[in-house]
Amino acid sequence: MPIEVNGKQLEVDEEGYLANLNDWEPAVAEVMAAAEDQPLTSDHWEIINFLREYYEEYQIAPAVRVLTKAVGKKLGKDKGNSKYLYELFPYGPGKQACKYAGLPKPTGCV
């Protein structure tokens, strides 16, 4: 079922990931998060934007382990750990944050 963002119908797959990467805009994350009762703070946005930059550079959504390490390096050890990331994204930083960021599900994630 497509989701409606700013009056546009956007195609998503059966798990709610955007079908077309180029459809993404910040409002997409807001709509997806609202549907899951997940408030988005600037800390959430920091990770979402980080994922989008990672995808831009490497053309993949990183595995959680890789994300954790990369966040630690870029944003500091207090953020580069699974406790911090799971508190922000309780459904899993890989799955949930990638979805909000409009990326495919991380490679190897089932």
Place this chain on the structure above:
Amino acid sequence: MAIKKFMYINRKAPYGTIYALESLEVVLIGAAFDQDVSLAFIGDGVYQLVKGQNTQAIGQKNFSPTYAALGDYDVNKIYVEKESLEERGLTLYDLQHLVWEDEDEDWAEKDSIRLVSRSELADVIDEQDVILSF
């Protein structure tokens, strides 16, 4: 679980068949299992690492930037066969500069690609427990 030596051998040009992309995805997925992973590029497989790829005209995704993420996945032993490069008129400088960061040495960048001769590569292949050929 005992750590095994896994080698993925890449033999085909990046586009035209699905082998190169499939191999890369299996490597990324397999990297989660903490094995001793290495990659080898031989024959037309060396084209997979050529820098500056542009797939626009064939309407396929250019997945070559993903090779640069291998270091993040702790895949940092990438063997490229010297003869295969030479036979195609290529040198190491035609390939992406792949690096990994050593967390134990304050994230020092180190080269991932090891240029080896055919006979050296044969020795490395000989040491492996598992070989996956693509």
